[in-house]
């Protein structure tokens with residue numbers, strides 16, 4: 001579906017993406033992960049044809065990215081989605097459906113279905129009066145008005161509460177089940193793990209790890225999850241806000257906590273990726289010089305060097321610019 005070869009993008013000589021190669025198959029959910037400034041948005045915008053590569057090729061099916069015909073098969077959700085504040089959700093979506101020449105009845109059915117699924121209420125409310133989560137849902141519905149084969153979502157759950165985030169992530173999975181290819185970027189490894197088939201981790205414009213999330217974790221370190229249950233579960237500690245915290249090391253254990261909590265008449269209120277673990281994975285990968293990465297050397301050294309440098313364990317200490325900060 002997508003073939004990226006030797007992709008390089010510079011802004012006035014500044015290398016935002018430096019030689020990316022990856023492929024995404026049809027129906028796959030593909031995550032682009034990395035710290036602020038890693039080059040995720042640049043990569044996604046290049047796939048969407050909104051940015052021209054400085055070097056390299058980006059092919060989407062039979063088209064080059066940027067080909068006008070390709071756009072008809074694409075749904076792009078930018079990180080910040082400015083909406084026309086005076087329009088209602090319905091009129092806004094109808095406006096975009098008209099731009100894509102979608103017949104009225106078909107457009108209404110499609111957008112109402114999407115908004116039902118995302119549980120968006122008040123569809124005739126002004127967009128300017130909607131909450132951030134509601135606006136994000138409208139933006140997601142907009143990305144689907146043309147029934148695209150490929151969806152490119154930049155931080156789809158950015159700034160959303162846990163419940164809305166879950167809707168959005170579950171919905172992303174549903175889209176792939178309906179045969180759509182989804183490429184999305186995120187900071188949160190838990191979000192990525194819950195929906196992505198494969199992932200690339202970027203840092204300073206470079207892909208520094210790739211594979212399924214379990215493959216990456218196995219190779220580069222362990223992530224832990226803090227699961228907040230509404231009832232006591234085995235090994236949990238009560239938190240100040242009346243929840244019960246259990247820290248576990250993998251998704252099977254997260255699922256076991258959820259089942260235990262539900263069996264006890266409660267549920268899971270929130271799940272958080274343990275940040276130091278995430279940073280350990282990142283430091284393990286990104287702290288090594290590129291040459292050492294090639295042959296697997298330098299892994300323990302780089303984390304140790306970061307700590308010896310005076311930083312907290314897992315904290316980056318070398319952010320001389322805006323690149324490479326989680």
Ligand SMILES: Nc1ncnc2c1ncn2[C@@H]1O[C@H](COP(=O)(O)OP(=O)(O)OP(=O)(O)O)[C@@H](O)[C@H]1O
Nearest residue numbers: 011016034035036037038039040041042043322323
């Ligand atoms: N139009 C631009 N002009 C100059 N530099 C840019 C431009 N767009 C991005 N950059 C720089 O390129 C680098 C990569 O930016 P990009 O937005 O792709 O990163 P990102 O991984 O999406 O970051 P974030 O997580 O903060 O959104 C950053 O250092 C950024 O400052």
